[in-house]
Every structure is written in structure tokens, then in C-alpha cells.
Amino acid sequence: MKALVYTGSRSVEVRDVPAPQPREGAVKVRMAYCGVCGTDIGIYSGKHPRAQAPLVLGHEFVGRVEQSVEGSRFAEGDRVVAYPLISCGHCHPCRNGTPHVCANLRLIGIDRDGGMTDHQWIEESVLFKVPDSLSDEVAALVEPLAVVVRTLHQARFALLQSAVVMGAGPIGMLTAIVLRHAGASNVIISDVDPGRLALCQELGFETVDVRNASLVEHVEAVTRGDGVDTVFECSGVESAALDMTKLVRVGGTICLTATHKSPHAMNLIDVNFKEITLIGSRVYTQTEFGSALALAETLAAELRKTITQVVPLSDAAGIFDMIAAPSINTVKILVDCQS
Numbered sequence: 001m002k003a004l005v006y007t008g009s010r011s012v013e014v015r016d017v018p019a020p021q022p023r024e025g026a027v028k029v030r031m032a033y034c035g036v037c038g039t040d041i042g043i044y045s046g047k048h049p050r051a052q053a054p055l056v057l058g059h060e061f062v063g064r065v066e067q068s069v070e071g072s073r074f075a076e077g078d079r080v081v082a083y084p085l086i087s088c089g090h091c092h093p094c095r096n097g098t099p100h101v102c103a104n105l106r107l108i109g110i111d112r113d114g115g116m117t118d119h120q121w122i123e124e125s126v127l128f129k130v131p132d133s134l135s136d137e138v139a140a141l142v143e144p145l146a147v148v149v150r151t152l153h154q155a156r157f158a159l160l161q162s163a164v165v166m167g168a169g170p171i172g173m174l175t176a177i178v179l180r181h182a183g184a185s186n187v188i189i190s191d192v193d194p195g196r197l198a199l200c201q202e203l204g205f206e207t208v209d210v211r212n213a214s215l216v217e218h219v220e221a222v223t224r225g226d227g228v229d230t231v232f233e234c235s236g237v238e239s240a241a242l243d244m245t246k247l248v249r250v251g252g253t254i255c256l257t258a259t260h261k262s263p264h265a266m267n268l269i270d271v272n273f274k275e276i277t278l279i280g281s282r283v284y285t286q287t288e289f290g291s292a293l294a295l296a297e298t299l300a301a302e303l304r305k306t307i308t309q310v311v312p313l314s315d316a317a318g319i320f321d322m323i324a325a326p327s328i329n330t331v332k333i334l335v336d337c338q339s
């Protein structure tokens, strides 16, 4: 059985791996597609604090139930996506109704083998049935879409508010799409990648190329100096941490959607003087994952446009070079697990 295996810092291989063994409460899922995520890039770079080689990558997968178990909610042939979080059940956050921020949180595809493979046994308690109307490709976007649902909830984003999305990677782009659907009055999205910005424009968003323009000045101009209601920081880059407080209005909200991997400097005086609400966001609850699945049906046509490449599993060892290559325009890459 083939799988994309992380084998050590900056090294992945498509390997023949032994077929995974059945587990209690798990059903056998034949994988269709699995999305490549920023977290996978972090693992590949060797900087992920928990991922240990050898590891089958992939937490954004969709597949078909190939072998069910007695009394299961799922029948053979059902298409499914998985809520990939594994919480401990006994830490303070778990005991207080927030197991998605479990102190010992683990994920399928990070802490144990994931979905970039032929098949995997997955606990049926974390599986969601994919409706017939949703394609496999778009269903593979439910996990990143759930991140976006969480971030809008954390920001308490309200109808007719304006927003800046910093960073037009897969999460930033999905955030902009969902914000428009959620009734944003205006969405401005920034990035340094011309290909990603061109796609944002094609999707109808106002863009700022921060290689040659100031996002702070642009927002000042379009809001007559007031700033926007909410800033979604989806880039994780150092300069964004310093700029974000300049973009938001007095009394506005900044939501940290991206993970800043080091303690970047930000202007705390702005937080006081503008009474800014600064809030973090981490993964999603099971309820939000379910909402994302429903939202994927509504937004399928737009979401599909963020999938820039579908790579066969047999060629998947090249995906990280593809992402790094300036000549290749990538947003969301899917691995086709059966080819």
C-alpha cells in the first residue's frame, strides 16, 4: 500500500507501507483526496514540535467507507470526512467543554498516520457523512473551511462589518469567501504573491500587493482614516503583527487566525488607546466542523477555484518543491490518493 511518508527534516517519500490494522470503533476508509496544509509544510520543514518521522501525512481527507463494523452508523460506500482532532478527555479544557484546545491535543496526520495513503482505519466517532451533492474535491476543503468558521465565531463577526484579511494563502482566501457569504460590507485581502492576488481579484475581492503598496495607507484611504471593523491575520508573518493594529478601527477586533511561530512584536499602545479586542483562534469544534460541511455545499463553486493542483499520490513527494517554486502558482493542492 502506497503512502506519502515524512521521513525526516525536509524529506518525504512515497513508500510502500504495511496495510494499517483494524482498530476498535474504527471503519476502513478508502481515501479519495487529501489536501496539503500549512501544517504539512511545517512538518516537512522539520519544525513541527510534535510530528515524528516516519509519519503518513494528511489530515484533510475525504474517502469512502470500504469496510464497516457491526452496529456502525456508516454503510459501505458512504463518503466521509474526518474531524481529525484527538482530545485527551481529562485536562481542564476537555473537562470544561473545549476539547478542541485540549492541553494534550493530537491530530490524525500529525501525531499519528494520516490520509495521504490508499486507506486508513478511522474512528467512526469523528466521521461526518458527505452529502451526495458535494464533490470529493470540495469535500477535501471542509477541514480548512472549519478553521475559517471558528475564526469568524471567535471574531464575533457581524453582518455588514468591514474586514481586512492579511495573507491570501488557502486559509486567507477561504476567510474572504466566507466573509462575503456572511454579509461583510467590504473585504480587502493582501499578499506578496501575484498569482494568489490575481485569483483573489478573479473571485471579486479588493486586493493589496504589499510588495509595492502599503496596506495601512490603503485601508486608511478607503475607510477615511477610520480603519475596518475586523482584521483577520492569516499570514503569520512578522510585519503583519506590527501592522494589524493600524488597520482596525477604534473598538474593532483583531483575530489571529494564522499561528505566529515566534513571539513577534506588536503595538500594545494601539490595543489600549483603540480599545482593540485581540482574540486567538485554534482549529474548530465538532459543531463548527459540521457547519463547515454544510457551508461547503453552499459555496462549492467558489471553493473549487482555490484548488490549483491535483497531484497523484505516486508523484506526491514533489509537492513541497512545487509549493516553494516561485514559477508555480499554488493555493490549495490536493493529493489524489488512488493514482
Ligand SMILES: [Zn+2]
Residues within 6 Å of the ligand: 037, 038, 039, 059, 060, 143, 144
Ligand atoms: Zn489543515
Ligand SMILES: [Zn+2]
Residues within 6 Å of the ligand: 087, 088, 089, 090, 091, 092, 093, 094, 095, 099, 102, 103, 104, 105
Ligand atoms: Zn484534554
